[in-house]
Amino acid sequence: MLLTKTLAEIIERAARKAQKKGDLPKFPLPEVVVSRPRQADKGDLSSALALQIVRPVNNALKEQGKERLSPIQIAEIIKRRIADNPYIGRLEVAPPGFMNIWLSPEWVAEQAGAIVEQGPAYFKENIGQGKKVQVEFVSANPTGPLHFGGARNAAIGDTLARLLENSGYEVQREYYVNDRGxxxxxxxxxxxxxxxxxxxxxxxxxxxxxxxxxxxxxxxxxxxxxxxxxxxxxxxxxxxxxxxxxxxxxxxxxxxxxxxMQVHFDNWFSEQSLYEDGTFERVSAILREQGDLYVKDGAVWFAASKYLPKDDRDEVFIRANGEPGYYASDIAYHYNKFVVRGFDWVIDVWAVDHQNQARRMPAMMKALGLDPDRLTIVLYDLVTLKRGGKEVKISKRSGDIITMREVLEEVGSDAARYFLLSHSNEARIDFDIDLAVAQSSENPVYYIQYAHARVSSILRKAAAEGLDAADADLHLLTHPTEQALIQKMLQLPEVVVEAVDRLAPHHLPHFALDLAKTFTQFYGACRVISTDPADADLTRARLKLVEATKTTLAYILHLMGMTAPEVM
RNA sequence: GCCCUGGUAGUUCAGUGGAUAGAACGCUUCCCUGCGGAGGAAGAGGUCAGAGGUUCAAAUCCUCUCCAGGGUACCA
Known part of the structure; x- marks a missing residue:
């Protein structure tokens, strides 16, 4: 479940009720947003709704000849109309008008059990509703081994695919093979x-x-x-x-x-096939009939400007030498994706040096009678490779290149994926091989995986001692680090939804580090397996919490395409 | 020239309208007779490139400037 959304709905219902009962004047409410304050003393979650609606409230009151309300008064009014629910333990109105929410510790504790019971399903939101989406990525020219720049494309594309397939989409991973020309x-x-x-x-x-x-x-x-x-x-x-x-x-x-690097394609699509199976002819005919093609300087042009603002230029469709231009292939290819294969949504992952091409894609979609929003181009910036702080050229004059394989062999897939994923798509990456390879605490990859190995070790030890978490009284999980750990896990659905919404996988590694940190703090503060028989109940509850942690860590690592080691 | 993207702690990076700007690494101090120390606690460290503007509220939105990278092919 999405806790922020659930609470936003509760607050929204309270505000509506206040309006209905005449506590607040009637006007359309804005979307209610619940966020997580940075400071602990501001609550677990918080809403600024009262601040957002001061103006419409007071405008309406003025019209009615009534006295204006302060944001704090508005917040208090909404607070009084909040219905009973299991989530909110305490709600305080704080200046200048925030509603700060502390979750019910009992409810929080119970979630450790729910996570174990439901497994990764606990964290999944069905955003996709079964929609067919294709993620096309890497698609490097098939003229040699992949150089290291391609690794970022692979990491982003594959992780997006993992995010989508765990969010209710039916996903296909495709590699476009430029096998002609x-x-x-x-x-x-x-x-x-x-x-x-x-x-x-x-x-x-x-x-x-x-x-x-x-x-x-x-x-x-x-x-x-x-x-x-x-x-x-x-x-x-x-x-x-x-x-x-x-x-x-x-x-x-x-x-x-x-x-x-744990990347597997469902389909390798041949560009050449578009010219062998008649797709190119079909698309040419469509564009010709629409009057989108014209001849100039011996070449056939596609009138992209017809579909885009006038500052955009037309594209060569067939070159003067009779060869189709790349844009012609792109049109035929996307015709195939949408019209022939029927994808609801297509995501192409391209390096930023294709930005101009990306801008021209909507014209193509419109010409094909397709909604441009069904095609998303994810652009990411390039990677520079460093060793000990000094830049290493990915491709050399000799034609030799630093291949993805070489780097993976040196730093390992997990570290490479983690590092490549941890930057936002738009940011350039300096990939320092020496840093990525350092198997020390300065490398967050191992900190996260170590947490998973440690969790596994605790569960092994418990099993060896004949202990289990069955019938645990989860309400015993009241220690601040226990509560913090569960609350951290509760954030994962929000992180995934955010990553899907913005097609920004870099939120995952940051969350994973956070989660590992929170677990390690709990581990440092609370002994799980107690030797004192009087602690048997607490041990069971904590074992449940550790099981939930293992589920969560394994799932986030899976989303990133990383391994979750039982031992290290 | 025009277009796109970056500029946040010593370093590498998060943070796309909320409260006192966060994390990791590095640095300082403290904690190891316990489930895996690849630890834990506390702390120092910031002109969010700069200047205006919008807003109850701006690192975040708008305008201009500076710096860095990319794009602007009948290459893909």
């Missing part, structure tokens, strides 16, 4: 020449080809499988053959590398 041809050409070189043929790789050493590895892999049987192919056969062989090698490698 000049760059793939150049890639095939380079691979062919490298293959020839391996067999002693004196050829150079293309000037604008792919000089990286990994291309030689691909060529070797082809040599290993096909020997010299491809040497005699004429160019017009060699290029498509090497394109096909090379793509397979690259995609296999991408799949393996992404699996290293």
């Amino acid at each position: 000049a760059q793939v041809d150049t890639f095939a050409e380079t691979l062919w020449r490298r293959y020839q070189q391996l067999h002693g043929v004196e050829v150079d790789i293309p000037e604008k080809g792919y000089p990286g050493a990994y291309m030689i590895d691909y060529a070797r892999a082809i040599q290993a499988e096909h020997g010299d049987s491809l040497l005699d192919l004429p160019r017009e056969e060699a290029i498509p053959r090497f394109r096909e062989l090379g793509l397979k090698l690259v995609l296999d490698e991408l799949d393996r590398d992404l699996a290293m």
Whole structure:
């Protein structure tokens, strides 16, 4: 459940009742917001509703010739109309007009049991109502291994997918494979020449080809499988053959590398297929019939300006050389996503250097007769790699790159995902390998996982001693650190809803650290397994609390795509 | 030029209209004869880049300026 929403509804009902009973004048209430104050002495939750409505209240009172009310008086009036409920333990009106709420400690304590009983379901809100959503991410050009920049895309995209599938959406993860066009041809050409070189043929790789050493590895892999049987192919056969062989090698490698960071795609979508199954023709016909296409300078243009404010420019649809431009592929691709496959919502995760392209997408949606709001482009800023405070270039002049695989092998998937996720999408990231790899208290990743391992250890010990939490009297959980721990867990649904609303996964790692911290404080203050028989009841209650903590920590780690270790 | 995004503690970063701006790391002091010390408690540390404005209330919204990065292709 969303506690803030539940309490907002209670307050809203009280305000309405006050209006109905004539305590307050009638006017449309604003949305009631309940938030969490920073200071403990302001309560667990708080609403500023009285402050928000002073003006309409007093305007109405003035019209009626009555005396004006202060925000504090308004808050008191609302307070008196609050219905009985299990959540609120105490509600105080505080200057200048806040309503501060302390949760009922009994209700809070009971939630430890509810969390254990319901498991992760306790934290889930059905926002999606079964809507079909596609998250398309990574989608790096299939011309070599993923460089480290792609890891951020993978972390964001996959975590968004996890957030959505745990919020009532039906989610598909898709990788868009740009397997046609000049760059793939150049890639095939380079691979062919490298293959020839391996067999002693004196050829150079293309000037604008792919000089990286990994291309030689691909060529070797082809040599290993096909020997010299491809040497005699004429160019017009060699290029498509090497394109096909090379793509397979690259995609296999991408799949393996992404699996290293717990990322698995449901679908790898071929750009080329859009031109083979008639989608491109269909889309061209639609746009032509609508009069959205025109010829200029030998190229066919899409009149994006027809659908967007006049400061936007048109896009090349088919280039003068007869090749479709990338925008043409994008239109066909999104036609396929929405019209053919019927996704209710599509999220594309792009690096910020595609910002201009992102701005043009609404025109495309409108031209296809689709609601632009059904497509969301999540832009994220780039990653710079550092080692000991000094920048390391992700791609080098030689064509060699710092691959995602190398970094993952060094720092591990959990630390990489945690760090990449902990920054807001719009913020640039300085990824310091040395910091991420440090397995010390300065690395929050291990602090969080350590909390989970410690929780697991306590439960193992309890089990070994024949203790369990059955029939625990949870009302014994009154210690401030016990209450604080449960209250922290109660915030998780709000964190997830916020992350989904704003497509901002960076709230998760911050919450996880908070939760681990709160647990460790409880652990430091309260002994769970007591040797004193007189404490048997308290031990049972605390074991329940520890079980709830394990559920919560494991779930948040799962949402981030991180492991929840039983031992470390 | 125009457009987009950042600028918050020594450092790395949270905080998209609420009260005394938070966390981690680092620093200072204290606590280890107990379930895992990869700890716990207390503290120092801020011109929220700057200047105006809107509001009962601004790090948050608006305008301008400064700094950093990105975009502005018949590349993707």
